[in-house]
Each structure stands twice: as C-alpha cells, then as structure tokens.
Amino acid sequence: MKRSEFIANRLREVFLNGYWIANTNYKEQLLSITWQQATHQIADLNTIAALTYHINYYLLGILNVFKGGPLEIKDQYSFDMAPIQSEADWKKLLEDFLTNSAIFADEVAQMPDEKLDQVFVNEKYGTYLRNIEGVIEHSYYHFGQIVLIKKLILAATK
Template sequence: MNRKDVLLEQFLCCQKKSHWFVSFEKAVAGLTPEQANWKKSDSENSIWELISHLVFWNERFLYRFKNKVIPKMEGNNDSTFTYLSESKWEQVLERFNVVMFDWIETIKNSEDEKFDQRISEESKETWLESLSSITLHNAYHIGQIVTIRKMQGSWSKEQGVS
C-alpha cells in the first residue's frame, strides 16, 4: 500500500467505511434536524455546527489543493461552527458528502509528487502531512457526533461503538 492508498483509505474511513471508528455516514444515519441542533449546554457545539465546521475546513483545503481561489475568511475558527446555519439539514449533509467525495476523487487523480509539495509558500507542512491531519481532524469530530448522539439518547450500539 503506497501513501496515496493510505490517504484514500483514511478519507474513505471518515466518510463511509466504518473501521476502527464509526464513519460519518453511519454517525449521522437517521439523525433528524432537531437532533442535529441539540446541545446539552450553550457552551458546546451541536452536531449541525460540527458538520458546518468540517465542511468549512475540508472545502478550504480542497480548494487550496486544487489551486483554486480560497475565499477570504470572515471571523475566526469559532465562526466556522455556524458556517451552514442558514442551510437545510439535508443540504448540510449533502455539502459534506460532496466535499468528501471530491477529496477522494482528487486524491485518486493526483500525481504522487503533489504530496511532497508544501501546502503554501508560508508553510513548511507538506500535503501528505496536511491531508493526514485533515483526516484525524475529521475523525475527532465524527467521534464528537457519536458522543453527542449518545448523550441525547439517539444512538444505538447496533450502529457501532457501544
């Protein structure tokens, strides 16, 4: 297995292939908009906000990877948790899925040398390092989604992770 295959496997596990952890697809299966907006307290993020955050950063780095213009960031990282607040629940899910499938296709079609390139002139980080961090970031927040569902009682151990 080469490094491109490893990255593809990481993105697939985050998106739809439950392996060592529950995939996004499984983590949000059957979730209603009301459940997605639920918060135990105001100091925590809802599932909807977590997905908005994931879309924001995955999309931004995908644009950079594809050498597309990246929109100027308004606000700070905290504001990314409300990025898709005006969208409908189905649109939020679709947006995440589109970005993730785009990542998978883009990585599949990339030349191996791309992974050795720095992500920007200002950064010492390579695309290989950055993409590995992106999948870890995705997995972390997917775990939060499962935890929130457990707290609200909308998770069944048959979905994985007891």
Template sequence: MPTSKQLATQVHQVYFGGNWTEVNVKATVSNINWKTAIKKIEGFNTILALTYHIHYFTKVQLRVLEDGQLIGNDSESYKHPNISSQNEWETLQKTMWNEAERFTKILSKLPDTTLDSPFTDKKYGTYTSNILGLIEHTHYHLGQIIILNKLLLKP
C-alpha cells in the same frame, strides 16, 4: 510514507465507511434528525456545529486541490448556516457528501511527489501533514458527535 491513493482511501473511509473504527461521518450524521442536530447541551457544541466544522476543513483543502488557493480561517469554521427543517439538514449533508467525494477523487490522482511539497506555503506544512491532520481531526470530532447524540437521545 503514504501514497495519494492511500490517503484518499482513508479520507473516503472516514466519511463513508470501511475503516477499522467502523464509524463514519455519513452513517452517523445521516441518522441524526435536524432537531437533534441543533439541540444545545450547555458547554458543548451542537452536532450541527461539529458537522459543519469537520467539513469546513475538507472544503478548504478541496479548494487547494482544485485551484491551489488556501482560503480559510479557523474562526469561520463554526459559522454554520441556520437549519430549521429536515430538508435543510439533508441538503447540507448532500453538499458535504458531494464535496467529500470530489475531494477523494482529486486526491487519489494527485502525484505522490506532491505529498512532500508545501501546502501552498511552507509555513502550513506539507500536503501529507495537512491531509493526515484532516483525517485525525475528522475522527476526533466524529467521536464527539457520537457521544453528544447518545446524550441527547437519553431518556
């Protein structure tokens, strides 16, 4: 079973780098401009929507770590703010990076004995299953962002 520090390291790496996949959210998203992020390919989510969606669940889990409240809804996870400038896109990213850093710092200090505890309620699984799910979910959608960006930049 992983420790809190190991899980925190994995979350940090998928956001900021150092994992064996050699891709991370910050490096990928930071290199995409706002016009590309909001550009729609029929039948696919935008990069903005996927980026927001990834981080939505990090924010939900952060709230649980900070105050024990599980407040979130899958139907809200794609309801991103409208972005109409590079500055707005970068502001959204800065918020994400700050929250991801807070998340990993708090998680790294979580007692390992908490990891097998219910994630606010037994029906939601354990802390471990939710954090591992967050990491898997982030990698999954990060791959989509990378593919969409390549398609959007194709001449």
C-alpha cells in the same frame, strides 16, 4: 497501491464507508440524525450540525487549494453556520458534506505521490501529506464528539 490512493481510502473510511477505526463513519452516523437532533444543544457543547459544518468548511477550503485556488479559510469562521431551521436545511448540509467528502477523497486519490511531499501553500503549513493527514485526524477528533453527543441526545429523549 500509490500513497495517494492509500490516503484517499483512509478519508473514505472516516467519512463514507469505513468501520476499521471507529466501527462506524460519518455517513452512517449522520444519516440517522434528524434536524432536531442535529441542532440539539447540550450544555456548552457544539451541536452535531455545527461540527458537521466545521469539518465541511475545512474540506471546502483545502479542496479550493487542490483545484489551484488560494487558501482562504480561517479558523475564526469555521463555525459560522447559517441556522438549521428545518429538515431540508439539515439535509442540504449533510448532502454538501457527503458530496465534498467524496470529492476530497477522489482528489487525493488522483494526486501524484510526488505532490504529497510538496509544500502546501506556504512552508509554515507543511506538505500536502501533512495537511491531508491533519484532515483525517481532525475529522476523527470531531467524529468522536458527534458520536458522544448523539448518545447523550438519544439518552435524554428516551
């Protein structure tokens, strides 16, 4: 198996269909959340919707680079989400996130292994591999938050 395929499978695992690391994945957890739960604020924690938007923001920004575009994302804008005011708004964000997750994994799978060792945009950002692994690590970090926030919301609404 090529390295790029192996890494793409790790991406699919966290986002779409895996159970090995967390015994669940984004898709499984997010599909069972209502828009009210997704936007429910607990203390000063980010909402589930905000965290979903945040990860999707980075996926889109890196996908743009994969497709030959510039790196235009900035941390300061990574939580600038339009308000979620209905189930349709939440479903749209969720659909975009799941679609972009699958596209991201597919793009990585098709990447020649040599590309993984090339500089990603600028030497200060490291290699493609470093950035893709960063997406995986960053995604698990926020996924843990989503799972805990979901548990707090469910406990509060019992």
